[in-house]
Amino acid sequence: MPNSPASTDKGGPCPYCTNTIPAGRAVSFCPHCGLNVTVAQCPACSSEVEPGWHFCVTCGRDVSALPKVADAATRNAKF
Numbered sequence: 001m002p003n004s005p006a007s008t009d010k011g012g013p014c015p016y017c018t019n020t021i022p023a024g025r026a027v028s029f030c031p032h033c034g035l036n037v038t039v040a041q042c043p044a045c046s047s048e049v050e051p052g053w054h055f056c057v058t059c060g061r062d063v064s065a066l067p068k069v070a071d072a073a074t075r076n077a078k079f
């Protein structure tokens, strides 16, 4: 099993274009549309929500329940 320091190695669909993001490597940008996949997006207004934010700076929506994709937010991961 490779030693992967980053947490964005699970792959899965891009939240913007829904194409598959490659698994097994640290991916910062969608290879299909260029979206920065390390940054979550507000479900209400699609503004970028940085790790650790609890509310969208644009519309004020509670985004604390968004999945954390960036490294900094997953330092406490179970493994």
Ligand SMILES: [Zn+2]
Binding pocket: 014, 015, 016, 017, 018, 019, 030, 031, 032, 033, 034, 035
């Ligand atoms: Zn994409």
Ligand SMILES: [Zn+2]
Binding pocket: 042, 043, 044, 045, 046, 047, 056, 057, 058, 059, 060, 061
């Ligand atoms: Zn918003």
